[in-house]
Amino acid sequence: MTGREFFTARTVADALAGFRPTLRTPVEDVPLYEALHRVPAAPVPAPAALPGFARSTVDGFAVRAADTYGASDSLPSYVDLLGAVRMGAAPTVAVRPGGCVAMPTGGVLPAGADAVVMVEYTAETMPGTIEITRPVAPGGGLVRADEDVAAGAALVPAGLPLRAPDLGLLAAAGVTLVPVHARPRVAIVSTGDEVVPPTTRSLVPGQVRDATAPALAGMVADAGGQPILAGIVDDEPGALKDRLTEVLPGADLVVVSAGSSVGARDETAGAVAAVGEIWCHGLAIKPGKPTLLADCGGIPLVGLPGNPLSALVVFGQVGVPLVWRLAGCESPPPPPSTRARLARDLASAAGRLDVVQVRVRDGVAEPLFGPSALLSVLARADGYLLVPEPATGLDAGTEVEVVLYR
Structure with missing residues (x-):
């Protein structure tokens, strides 16, 4: 030197x-409740399909879709009420042609049914008889057994930090230890x-x-x-x-x-x-x-x-x-940002990246300046903007992206 x-x-x-x-x-295995923001070392496969059974997404009646075709307010379809499904329990009754089974949201679809008609489009006109005023297509009002995740499919990919929804999906699949960097x-x-x-x-x-x-x-x-x-x-x-x-x-x-x-x-x-x-x-x-x-x-x-x-x-x-x-993450998660208008002209030198601290108020980014020995400039800033290398500055009023401090 x-x-x-x-x-x-x-x-x-x-x-x-x-x-x-x-x-x-x-790579180490960490408990699910300690895995937030950790980076999986490999894709985590689903041990089984999710949700694992066909289930209703609405309150209503499990039916054969064909029994509802052509139903309307003026010409309803009528089906026999054969029973009901209880939450958290397997169905004890099947749907036969011309019949239906009462369903709660999240209930297991009984055998013989291929759709769930919403309760809003039904009425019990007499004991044991359900009137249907809207048709439903096969698959309507329900999710398939593997519609969330197929067995063996990746629940989360490798190389991306785990977010709170990822932890929920892993928990739903019964994964309680996650291999992470x-x-x-x-x-x-x-x-x-x-x-x-x-x-x-x-x-x-x-x-x-x-x-x-x-x-x-x-x-x-x-x-x-x-x-x-x-x-x-x-x-x-x-x-x-x-x-x-x-x-x-x-x-x-x-x-x-x-x-x-x-x-x-x-x-x-x-x-x-x-x-x-x-x-x-x-x-x-x-x-x-x-x-x-x-x-x-x-x-x-x-x-x-x-x-x-x-x-x-x-x-x-x-x-x-x-x-x-x-930690195995090639593309770091982007920080939060917002768009704002620049309050004043900013000079820069071509070929140099300028990182300018700013305060954001009512959609306006006000640059903060001070010697590089002063931490108070950073402490007062809401975030920063970048003046890219090719630019020789930014004009007042320019719309800029402000990267916000968490």
Whole structure:
């Protein structure tokens, strides 16, 4: 390293497409109630068809559809009431031609029936006789035994985080253990002589509490990872290399919050180069250009700028997708977003991705600006918008997509 930042910046798109570690976390079985947002390692097949029996979707009467053809208010069809189906019990009566069986919603379709006519289109004109004023087609008012899921079909696919409805479907199929990728272990290393733990009660001039590490830990956890706070390393030569050597064996991803000065960033790059291979040193993104990506014996490493705002912005764009990918998810779930009109002109430089913090009020996105050392800009933001690499800015009034913070 020369002590000067004469590096060629890669675009964020290049980084996402090209820096793709092959490492995936091991597979483990987790109980269904702990599987939310976990990533299945393989499709989970249905042990049997769902719902497993033909069932009614309406209150009414199970019939042979042919017995209702031509029914109308002026010319009803009449069928004999043969019995009733009880919820949670198998039918004790079958439907024969010219007959019907009373059905609750969710009840098991009795033998001989191929449709359920809604109770709204019926009337009991005399004891034991049901009048039908609307025809029903075969299959009407019911679901087939395998209409929800066929036996052997995938209940959930591999590689997509499980959502609450997925857990419900798995439960309906009787799947109580799910094979998922383990949560990626993300070691977070802070550096800098000026950085002290957040528990430090009184600061001396020049000291700053480590605000980046707890925020990064939250982002890691939100992406399904397991944050490991690996402490603060001072700027002594060799100290960072020693710490990286310690944490790499127990991590799936290492994140280094580097110092803000050129010298500190050079020290980070030198330490990383000593334990791995640097893929890029510099991203065409604002804020966050001095980002470093490296492969350390198969373990990816992300070196972030020292300023908290820059570090968190870059980690959201590059680090969070890495956490998901390590857990077997190639396409991270999209964050919530909204459309809004830009409140003012935004200048940008072509070839650079600008990440602009915004506040959204009444459909208007107001950009928030401030030095990259100020976390309050992020704390006040409702989300951010992206000014893409080819653009030289956005005009006031432009409709933009705002990615919202959860």
